[in-house]
Amino acid sequence: MGSILVHGLGKAYKQYPHRWSRLGEWLLPWRGPRHALKWVLQDISFTLAPGEAVGIIGINGAGKSTLLKLITGTTQPTTGRVTISGRVAALLELGMGFHPDFTGRQNVYMAGQLLGLGVDELNTLMPDIEAFAEIGDYIDQPVRVYSSGMQMRLAFSVATARRPDVLIVDEALSVGDAYFQHKSFERIRAYRQQGTTLLIVSHDRAAMQAICDRAILLDRGRLALQGTPEEVMDYYNALIAEREGSTVAQVRTPEGRVQTTSGNGQATVTAITLENEDGAPMEVVNVGAPVTLKVQVKVHAPLPKLVLGYMIKDRLGQPMYGTNTHHMQQVLENVEAGASIEYRFRFPLNLGAGSYSITTALTSSETHLADNYEWRDLAHLFIVMNMNRREFVGSSWLEPEVEIVR
Known part of the structure; x- marks a missing residue:
């Protein structure tokens, strides 16, 4: 089983004011450096235990791909060190190591040997690689005629042809079609169950929470947050909507979960209740019971438009x-400061048994990325129980009517 230890990792590039500065620094070293350092990553430290799965997220330019290159050794760090145990397979840039003028089959042998596989072993694995990639006769065509999705299929098939101790995957999987993404993640899940240590970069919240034990958030080249996938993804979601005057805060609820709140505070949710048909608040609801979600909002500044959104999440987020x-089509316009508004959403709670949470968002449009008045995760918690439905x-809960014809 493999493990990864990252300690004090940093990467900086030299920036020279003009083209002659580099030459002057090389010819006249006693006059001191003539460059400034541009830090891409600074002081990154974390550990992956054997068999653990960790996801990395962050906005574009946060340093995610650079971090993976440092970990795999394709780029050398300016500071810090990386220690990896076990056999490593990495899928970073799409088709990395593929030669466009060679056929897919030839590239499989070249890329496979770079991963430490022998020719005899590749001969044995080739039928499985072809079957998993599903590119047909293109396997014997030059890679330059491949689509990006075909390159990704073949690259992933080679990298995972034999279960590695450590698997490192960048966002290359995002270019594939939905079918192959599902197929790829199923292989990753299977390898995880067999003990492979996984480090993955992805913005797919569902995949992150389904596969990973922990998540790491990178922001401006620094490690901003480590924690469960749910709390890190919630914080990231708030971070990408952060604007001047906005705040992002996290607190731990009495239930032990981390609640993320963000926004500029121009409007806030003051109360949330889930009520039955008689208007009584409920914390435990029967499967399929009709309910009313009541949300009370206070407006603190004049707003040209006000939109309220809600999302129901399961216990995993x-x-x-x-x-x-x-x-x-219920947008409020020209809302005055000081206004109090009550929203009521009525629906049958057709959810399976379990614990759930409600996230609320107050914005000016369909997304919180434009004007984020308030985003509140874990704004309300409730439990669904199966009291009288069939198992x-x-x-x-999508109970069908059955008709059997013989």
């Missing part, structure tokens, strides 16, 4: 259902 008043599995 996976979204079950979400909508907002923009999609429902079923899953997160949704």
Whole structure:
């Protein structure tokens, strides 16, 4: 089983004011450096235990790909060190190591040997690589005629042809079609169950929370947050909407979960209740019971438009259902400061048994990226129990009528 230890890792590039500075620094070293350092990563430290799966997220330019290159050794660090045990397979840039004028089959042998596989072993694995990649006769065509999706299929098939001790995957999988993404993640899950240590960069919240034990957030080249995938993804979601005057805060609830709140505070949710048909608040709801979600909002500044959205998540933070008043064509316009507004959403709670949370968002449009008045995760918690329905599995209650024809 493999492990990864990253300690004090940093990467900086030299920036010279003009083209002659580099030559002057080389010819006249006693006059001191003539460059400035541009730090891409600074003081990154974390550990992956054997068999652990960790996801890395961050906005573009945060340093994610650079970090993976430092870990795999394709780029040398300016400071710090990386220690890896076990056999490593990495899928970083799309088609890395592929020669465009060679056929897919030839590239499999070249890339496979770079991964430490012998020719005899590649001969044995080749049928499985071809079958998993599913590119047909293109395997004997030059890679330059491949689409990006075909390159990714073949690169992933080679990198995972034999279960590695450590698997490192960048966002290359995002270029594939939905079918192959599903197929790839199924292989990753299978290798995880067999003990492979996984380090993956992805913005797919569902995949991150389904596969990873822990997540790491990079922001401006520094490690901003480590924690469960749910709390890190919630914080990241708030971070990308951060604007001047906005704040992002996290607190731990009495239930032990981390609640993320962000926004500029121009409007806030003051109360949330889930009520039955008689208007009584409930914390435990029967599967399929009709409910009313009541949300009270206070406006603190004049707003040209006000949209309220809500999302129901399961205990792992996976979204079950979400909508907002923009999609429902119920946008409020020219809302005055000091206004108090009550929203009521009525629906049957067709969810499976389990614990759930409600996230609320107050914005000016369909997304919180434009004007984030307030985003609040874990704004309300409730439990669904199966009190009188037939037994079923899953997160949704979709009981059918059955007709059998013989």
